[in-house]
Amino acid sequence: MRQHEIQFRVRYSETDAMGFLHHANYFSYFEVGRTELFRAQGGDYRAMEEGGLFLVVAKLDCRYRVPARFDDLLTLRTTITAASEAKLEHEYQLFREETLLCTGHSTLACVDRSGALQRMPAELLRMCGEST
């Protein structure tokens, strides 16, 4: 499984004075999307952290097309676009019904508690459909 969708509503606390979902909050949604994709694959990110491995964000981008508002019911589609021992790449597409609101990307690396780079766990790569 390399793709997963979640649905949620924009919270009032996530809006800004322009009346829109504030641009920084999209990245917190993307994080929820990755976590839920991992759960749907059978993974457990919290257990992974408790085991001493952390996925840290190395790069992020987002292109905003149409703004979202309070209480909008949104669908976030999260797709793994690359998975290797070095990094994990996701693409995010946020929709309100059929309208694409934004497209984003992230690159994650794996580190230990001290922050030293580690290989992505083989089990995580297998869940992403990589033969290891």
Added chain:
Amino acid sequence: MRQHEIQFRVRYSETDAMGFLHHANYFSYFEVGRTELFRAQGGDYRAMEEGGLFLVVAKLDCRYRVPARFDDLLTLRTTITAASEAKLEHEYQLFREETLLCTGHSTLACVDRSGALQRMPAELLRMCGEST
């Protein structure tokens, strides 16, 4: 020293669709106020945490009088109203020039890394003017 003031501006990301500073963000300001009061007393909260003691919030309240907007230059007055081995109490008053926008209170307890209750450090109480 039991009272300290800081000045800062409301960030756009802290506003909401009503055009006001969102009510939850006042509590993050209060936290900055406590940290800066502690620094002005000669304390270092980060070092305290690195030493294994944490101040956790047991109670919070806030009464909102006048809303704040993006870019408002605000003054937060933080006052220690009680300090004992069991707890630390602060009062917060947020002003825009002479106008009082809100009044808040917090009660903090001290815990160790495992979350077990600890006595407030004697040095912290001395900084608050308590004879220990």
Added chain:
Amino acid sequence: MRQHEIQFRVRYSETDAMGFLHHANYFSYFEVGRTELFRAQGGDYRAMEEGGLFLVVAKLDCRYRVPARFDDLLTLRTTITAASEAKLEHEYQLFREETLLCTGHSTLACVDRSGALQRMPAELLRMCGEST
């Protein structure tokens, strides 16, 4: 209907360096709880704002008992404890399974676009079981 429950997970972005759900974020949960209770009553807070009436927070408090962590599945029970033309009061209880994590309260007032106090709409009070 005066009580409603929602379930959700703690997001990573809502945690802090102590490893816990940050104390300010509970108030954003409470806001979601009120919105969903209003929706379950047949109301639509967004439409109410579009119609020119806003519910503003006059008072908030929270007593924290047990911390929450990333990915915890929480249940928020929101209860209307008072409803009148002058104000609306809610109580919040946040649970992780059977464990009560915190109890909070809010008092809301109704204002128009200019911020002038208004009576709570009769329809809103009827939804809360008040005869008007």
Added chain:
Amino acid sequence: MRQHEIQFRVRYSETDAMGFLHHANYFSYFEVGRTELFRAQGGDYRAMEEGGLFLVVAKLDCRYRVPARFDDLLTLRTTITAASEAKLEHEYQLFREETLLCTGHSTLACVDRSGALQRMPAELLRMCGEST
């Protein structure tokens, strides 16, 4: 003037369970950087919004190199890298002393209250050193 620096400390509420400044919060810092650069140029973004023109984010990216922690004293250098009637581009470099923590970019467009695209105001472009 096309470059400006601000200094601030990482707030506790901005950290996450990894013990670091959460990656989404960098974008709120960038927004403060742009606002303060505009103020240093003699502009007033709040007045611009009150006049009916809004700068909306069309694209964002950030490359994270070294994490930041609670209470770190950071310097954000904001630079205008392109300014035209169609868009405004900024680069952001965040430092802890001499260490570069991240580099980010944003592209802003100008819209009116209805969300319709507008030309960047001539006065804003002049402040950025563009002859119009």
